Amino acid sequence: MKTQTxxxxxxxxxxxxxxxxQGNFVLNPNGEKDLAVVRxxxxxxxxxxxxxxxxxxxxxxxxxxxxWDSPGTKDDMIRNIKSIWDMTSEVKYDRTRMIxxxxxxxxxxxxxxxxxxxxxxxxxxxxxxxxxxxxxxxQTFKIENGLITLSLVYYNELDSRLQQGVWDGD
Numbered sequence: 001m002k003t004q005t006x007x008x009x010x011x012x013x014x015x016x017x018x019x020x021x022q023g024n025f026v027l028n029p030n031g032e033k034d035l036a037v038v039r040x041x042x043x044x045x046x047x048x049x050x051x052x053x054x055x056x057x058x059x060x061x062x063x064x065x066x067x068w069d070s071p072g073t074k075d076d077m078i079r080n081i082k083s084i085w086d087m088t089s090e091v092k093y094d095r096t097r098m099i100x101x102x103x104x105x106x107x108x109x110x111x112x113x114x115x116x117x118x119x120x121x122x123x124x125x126x127x128x129x130x131x132x133x134x135x136x137x138x139q140t141f142k143i144e145n146g147l148i149t150l151s152l153v154y155y156n157e158l159d160s161r162l163q164q165g166v167w168d169g170d
Contacts (some may be wrong), residue, residue: 031100
């Protein structure tokens, strides 16, 4: 346990140093508002609240990842979340960590603005088998005017399929 704490602290320090070295990344002084938007989104997914799904997203929302058939729209995101709900009896996020940063002065204008980085373990309980599926995820959200306008998600899709038993390794 002590080793994990030391390692986590070292990684956080290195991450902070990398952000500062970039020069155009700073911790968002008003980041709590952006973090609250992402928390609302996570709570909507975990509670399977269909009426709230999409309320945290702008109408021009775009998503990328983890597959090559990106990008997706707000309607695609809603459809994807509902398909997860159809396959699972329970959904939750565990060991969630978030940080809010502001990017300015980047040569690519779309990169400038407020971003929230999320690291978590996504857990879904399969309706078919009753088995819990665990996925380490990293999701990045761009927040504008209190809404998510862009997200990128990274997780091991093969691990997901193996845990669900839908890919046998051949």
